Amino acid sequence: MSEVRAVVSTGKGRPVEVVTINVPDPGPGEAVVRVQACGVCHTDLHYREGGISDDYPFLLGHEAAGVVEAVGDGVRNVEPGDFVVLNWRAVCGLCRACRRGRPQYCFDTHNAAQPMTLTDGTPLSPALGIGAFAERTLVHSGQCTKVDPQARPAVAGLLGCGVMAGIGAAVNTGGAGPGDTVAVIGCGGVGDGAVAGAAMAGARRIIAVDTDPTKLEWARQFGATHVVNAAESDSVEAIRDLTGGFGADVVVEAVGRPETFEQAFYARDLAGTVVLVGVPTPEMELRLPMLDVFARGGAIKSSWYGDCLPERDFPMLVELYLQGRLPLEKFVTEEIALDQVEQAFDKMHRGEVLRSVVTF
Structure with a gap:
């Protein structure tokens, strides 16, 4: 001892x-x-x-x-x-x-x-x-x-913890890949991990959403191609405007609140994927019209620790870091x-x- x-x-x-x-x-x-x-x-x-x-x-x-x-x-x-x-x-x-x-x-x-x-x-x-x-x-x-x-x-x-949760939410859970459009709502450590993961995976457009201009600038450092200040504009409309009116292929919600999850749901493309990695508190509840859930198709997922396997993912990500790619x-x-x-x-x-x- x-x-x-x-x-x-x-x-x-x-x-x-x-x-x-x-x-x-x-x-x-x-x-x-x-x-x-x-x-x-x-x-x-x-x-x-x-x-x-x-x-x-x-x-x-x-x-x-x-x-x-x-x-x-x-x-x-x-x-x-x-x-x-x-x-x-x-x-x-x-x-x-x-x-x-x-x-x-x-x-x-x-x-x-x-x-x-x-x-x-x-x-x-x-x-x-x-x-x-x-x-x-x-x-x-x-x-x-x-x-x-x-x-x-x-x-x-x-x-x-946080960086892996974000990278994994975008890549492992959301399946972001080359040519995809990815939106990330909430640009703290986890959200910026998702931005970095999407960039690493070859996403062609990465939209970072937050109410804090400093956090949006951080997101740019990790590969965000566009930023949306949610205090100044409607997040869903802004994401749709940046994606030809369709919405993003993958939307990562890194805040963990009902209102931002709803934004993520409506900001995704048809048959796209919403990933919840922000952690809600016990009293929070979500209400969505069931017809919208059915009609929009796609997937709604939660991400546990970025759905990672540490023995597989940690050494790989450290190697990418040492190569200057992450x-x-x-x-x-x-x-x-x-x-x-x-x-x-x-x-x-x-x-x-x-x-x-x-x-x-």
């Missing part, structure tokens, strides 16, 4: 604290990872605000990269010294989705069995089963995905210390950063 510094949320709405925690030695199937970098994601803020559950105290942080320090019995996929990106969907290989050859939909993903604790023995709830705002963390070995160690940790770690470094607005996470939440809330990244 080791003692390390970590960021913990102790109650709804309270500022996070940097405290000392205990990290157990790895048991069977587990690994201890020395964290080198961890992005500050909106999901961490949702945990702090009680939007995920009330299982306080939470050990925050999940968008991380680092080096494996130790592994438990039976671990074969990684060994000490491996540079890894952490993922929060370590597939089981045994559930009905895995047995049908659809492991990206695994219904029984793995986490570490042992709890990390406060020094008084209080168990911690690690964000998304990872808890990486810490100098070391304990995870299931399947949550460790080896990637090329030439990648900077601050960049590679972003594949652990601008992952542009997602990193600033690198910060562990005790600056609360300030990073404030900057995120004000829309001043795309990603703050804690580096160790």
